Amino acid sequence: MGDASGFYVIFLIVGAIVAFFIFMYFVPINLWITAIFSGVKVGLFELVFMRIRKVPPSLIVQSLITSTKAGLSITTADLETHYLAGGHVPSVIKALISADKANINLSFKQAAAIDLAGRDVFEAVQISVNPRVINTPNVAAVAQDGIQLVAKARVTVRVNISQLVGGAGEETILARVGEGIVTSIGSSVSHKEVLENPDKISRLVLQKGLDAGTAYEILSIDIADIDVGANIGAKLQIDQANADLKVAEAKAEERRAMAVAVEQEMRAKAQEARAKVIEAEAEVPKALAEAFRNGNLGIMDYYRMQNIQADTDMRDSIANSGKDTKKS
Structure with a gap:
């Protein structure tokens, strides 16, 4: 218990x-x-x-x-x-x-x-x-004189509290700044103009209001570095010249092929004409025999015709030998 x-x-x-x-x-x-x-x-x-x-x-x-x-x-x-x-x-x-x-x-x-x-x-x-500094990647653009420039910028931003919800982020800021750099360089007549006044890019880009609809307010855009790239204009001209050359060669080859085809066609027509001549010559003995049988042609007439033909062949032979002598 x-x-x-x-x-x-x-x-x-x-x-x-x-x-x-x-x-x-x-x-x-x-x-x-x-x-x-x-x-x-x-x-x-x-x-x-x-x-x-x-x-x-x-x-x-x-x-x-x-x-x-x-x-x-x-x-x-x-x-x-x-x-x-x-x-x-x-x-x-x-x-x-x-x-x-x-x-x-x-x-x-x-x-x-x-x-x-x-x-x-x-x-x-x-x-x-404390505003943040964002470094853009290298942005390549071509001035109107065909020279490529590679620029890099530093973007100083501050958060816009009122647009932080639903506003675009840093990627949009970088994309818009890159687009503005390309536009400002592309509108320059000469690349030397950009190299002499790089702050011109900053002014033009800031005037575009690139921070609209984003969660940040752009305070400044500073060009950190500009390098001269390739001569894009010259390369394009060379490529165009090569393309024009290939087009011309293709057209010339087309004309040559057409000429060869016409020549072959003319040879075929000449062969056809010669065949017709030979065919017509083959009918001559038949016509002579028929004339003999019908009494339309006598023996003496036939011999005179043969003499005329022989005389014609001799004259042709003499004429051809004279031409060969002149050529030699």
């Missing part, structure tokens, strides 16, 4: 200790006392309800204490809502304190929206206070 009583007492003691820790977990009295002594108005039941809503009371109370000591007016409901929405409460509080000390107009609603958008709101405030 005594063993049962002892076990019962031990069970009660253990149960009381467990109940005490559970009570202290759901009712953080020490945290409530700390908030009261820090000048933060938060009820004990509020802390209990935070625990039930799975909101860490220590995080909310510490953030309230920090903001209150910094002179900010933030409610417990605002911090709870931002935490439940997936925000980072300490980062928002640090950003608000930093903005307040730097006289930057930043409300809790704006800071919470920036944080929920996935941007580092504290870093954004720091860039607003």
Whole structure:
């Protein structure tokens, strides 16, 4: 019986200790006392309800204490809502304190929206206070005289808090600055003009308002380096000349092929004409024989015709030998 009583007492003691820790977990009295002594108005039941809503009371109370000591007016409901929405409460509080000390107009609603958008709101405030320098990659452009210039610029930007949510980032700034450099160099008559006055590029680019619709405000664009590249104009002229040469060669080859085709056609026609002549000559003996049979041609007439033909051949032979002698 005594063993049962002892076990019962031990069970009660253990149960009381467990109940005490559970009570202290759901009712953080020490945290409530700390908030009261820090000048933060938060009820004990509020802390209990935070625990039930799975909101860490220590995080909310510490953030309230920090903001209150910094002179900010933030409610417990605002911090709870931002935490439940997936925000980072300490980062928002640090950003608000930093903005307040730097006289930057930043409300809790704006800071919470920036944080929920996935941007580092504290870093954004720091860039607003200390502008960032962005180095552009090498930008190649060609002046009107055909000379290529390779420029590199340093862009000093400051965060525009009002457009940080939904505004374009650094990549857009770099792309627009590169486009402006290409445009300004391309509009220059000579590359020497750009080399003599590189600040002209900065002025022209700044006048374009490249930071419109972005999360940054461009403070300055400084040309860090300009190098002379290749003579693009000369290369283009050489390529054009080579292309024209190839076109001319192709047209000449086309004309030659057409001439060869015409020559072959004329040879074929000559062969055809000779064949017709030979065919006609082959009909002569038949015509002579027919004339003999019909009595239209006598033997003496035939011999006289042969003598005339022989005389004609002799004259042709003499004429041809005279031409050969003159040529030699």
